[in-house]
Amino acid sequence: MSDLFKKITSHCKEYGFIFQSSEIYDGLSATYDYGPNGVELKNNIKDYWWHSMVKMHQNITGIDAAIFMHPKTWKASGHVDAFNDPLIDNKDSKKRYRADVLIEEYMEKIENKINKEITKAKKRFDDFDEKMFRETNNRVVENQKKIDAIAARLAKAMSDGDMADLKAQIEEYEIPCPVSGSRDWTEVRQFNLMFNTQLGNIAGEEGKLYLRPETAQGIFVNFLNVQKTTRQKIPFGIAQIGKAFRNEIIARQFIFRMREFEQMEMQFFVKPGEEMKWYEYWKETRLNWHLALGTSKEKYRYHDHDNLAHYANAAVDIQFEFPFGFRELEGIHSRTDFDLKSHQELSSKKLQYFDPQENANYTPYVVETSIGLDRMFLAMISNAYTEETMTDDQGKTSERIVLKLHPALSPVKCAILPLLKNKEELTTAAMDVFNKLKSHFLCQYDEKDAIGRRYRRQDAIGTPFCVTIDFDTLENGTVTLRERDSLEQKRMPIDALAQEISSQIALHNVLQ
Numbered sequence: 424m425s426d427l428f429k430k431i432t433s434h435c436k437e438y439g440f441i442f443q444s445s446e447i448y449d450g451l452s453a454t455y456d457y458g459p460n461g462v463e464l465k466n467n468i469k470d471y472w473w474h475s476m477v478k479m480h481q482n483i484t485g486i487d488a489a490i491f492m493h494p495k496t497w498k499a500s501g502h503v504d505a506f507n508d509p510l511i512d513n514k515d516s517k518k519r520y521r522a523d524v525l526i527e528e529y530m531e532k533i534e535n536k537i538n539k540e541i542t543k544a545k546k547r548f549d550d551f552d553e554k555m556f557r558e559t560n561n562r563v564v565e566n567q568k569k570i571d572a573i574a575a576r577l578a579k580a581m582s583d584g585d586m587a588d589l590k591a592q593i594e595e596y597e598i599p600c601p602v603s604g605s606r607d608w609t610e611v612r613q614f615n616l617m618f619n620t621q622l623g624n625i626a627g628e629e630g631k632l633y634l635r636p637e638t639a640q641g642i643f644v645n646f647l648n649v650q651k652t653t654r655q656k657i658p659f660g661i662a663q664i665g666k667a668f669r670n671e672i673i674a675r676q677f678i679f680r681m682r683e684f685e686q687m688e689m690q691f692f693v694k695p696g697e698e699m700k701w702y703e704y705w706k707e708t709r710l711n712w713h714l715a716l717g718t719s720k721e722k723y724r725y726h727d728h729d730n731l732a733h734y735a736n737a738a739v740d741i742q743f744e745f746p747f748g749f750r751e752l753e754g755i756h757s758r759t760d761f762d763l764k765s766h767q768e769l770s771s772k773k774l775q776y777f778d779p780q781e782n783a784n785y786t787p788y789v790v791e792t793s794i795g796l797d798r799m800f801l802a803m804i805s806n807a808y809t810e811e812t813m814t815d816d817q818g819k820t821s822e823r824i825v826l827k828l829h830p831a832l833s834p835v836k837c838a839i840l841p842l843l844k845n846k847e848e849l850t851t852a853a854m855d856v857f858n859k860l861k862s863h864f865l866c867q868y869d870e871k872d873a874i875g876r877r878y879r880r881q882d883a884i885g886t887p888f889c890v891t892i893d894f895d896t897l898e899n900g901t902v903t904l905r906e907r908d909s910l911e912q913k914r915m916p917i918d919a920l921a922q923e924i925s926s927q928i929a930l931h932n933v934l935q
């Protein structure tokens with residue numbers, strides 16, 4: 424873990440965002456609990472996604488399907504047969520790895536060599552042209568060729584399910600175990616990622632249930648229920664937020680890869696032949712959703728899939744630059760009619776749409792947008808985490824950690840702070856302000872410690888506004904309103920606070 428990432432994870436714990444699950448029993452790996460501030464931030468992200476999908480589109484409606492589904496669902500979807508990761512064990516450390524991840528990490532090492540060359544060259548030349556350097560520097564060109572060749576071979580081995588070649592690659596590249604340093608590996612085996620459990624009243628295979636590995640299937644099996652009850656015409660979408668479960672072989676990097684996580688997925692049903700048009704539309708729309716929060720454009724990039732999932736004819740990731748590098752945050756997949764057709768075959772129920780314009784029945788094609796809520800949480804908190812040195816009017820400096828979250832996402836919107844704790848007239852007036860504002864947005868009343876320390880506590884959880892009640896408040900009914908990022912303070916009447924703060928934290932500022 425980089426130093427920055429370590430700081431972010433401990434900040435999450437210290438300020439009540441995220442706790443290790445079952446911590447008193449030394450934790451359960453790759454499962455996490457969201458604390459009081461975490462649950463608020465998570466709910467605000469959900470609200471933003473739900474509003475932008477369901478409320479901003481007349482042709483998108485939501486559902487909340489059960490986690491347990493008929494076991495045939497997962498046969499039809501291909502997850503029973505094809506939702507596998509290739510695993511490999513190191514015989515000395517007894518540690519288990521994903522073979523593809525070991526090879527990807529090997530490619531990253533080569534990529535780091537390229538980045539080092541570029542950093543060195545940037546320092547040497549004032550008018551440095553990175554594109555030209557990448558195309559002409561021998562070492563960079565050679566290393567890039569190596570990466571491209573490895574990526575192509577890896578993609579082929581993955582889509583062919585060629586476990587022997589994955590093993591051969593690990594041996595050829597002489598990849599050592601990150602723990603023992605040894606190169607004594609087992610064969611590569613397929614490992615199904617679905618968790619299963621058993622129905623109480625049916626023994627054996629018949630009663631085997633799976634915890635859903637994606638929320639999407641709850642949408643597919645309800646496609647006709649929703650279409651008929653909402654009378655939607657194609658193109659239309661169904662959105663859902665809910666838990667998904669995957670028995671990840673390597674689960675690390677905090678909440679980036681968990682065994683229990685939440686997805687926000689939307690399936691957009693389109694006329695066959697129009698899927699690429701909608702794929703491009705959603706690719707752009709989803710990137711704009713991220714950018715509307717004010718995060719720098721440089722933090723995002725598209726990454727086309729080299730290795731398509733069993734259901735897709737096109738797929739792209741929106742990657743985000745986490746503290747450990749660019750990684751997948753969201754996927755946009757053109758899923759063809761694979762899922763609806765498979766469910767139709769296995770259930771023997773017709774899952775078709777009657778198109779009044781065409782006067783014909785057909786199985787719609789699907790374009791999916793799928794984002795991990797926990798990954799979005801990690802992206803937002805990593806992006807917001809800032810260490811700052813401040814200088815006051817007398818030139819004195821002090822440090823602060825501030826979460827520069829978009830105000831619409833901040834867990835607490837406003838802190839109400841009486842200047843002094845032991846002046847009853849101030850605490851009573853502050854409590855009155857708190858009672859006036861609490862029905863508008865989440866407020867926190869805090870009277871403990873000096874005012875500066877209280878500001879720091881609110882900065883650390885990303886509270887965009889602090890209201891201070893002082894002796895002038897008692898005289899003229901005004902307070903100071905402090906803004907988190909600019910540190911600007913302005914005086915305003917108590918009666919104007921609700922409107923002023925509401926207008927700045929409102930979701931509609933970011934909805935497009």
Ligand code: GAP
Nearest residue numbers: 637639679680681684752753754793794795798
């Ligand atoms: N329905 C398509 C689907 O599930 P995916 O790329 O496997 O596609 C979609 O997952 C998103 O779910 C990912 O982009 C990621 O944000 C999130 N995700 C997947 N596995 C995860 C895990 N183990 N922990 C946290 N988030 C995960």
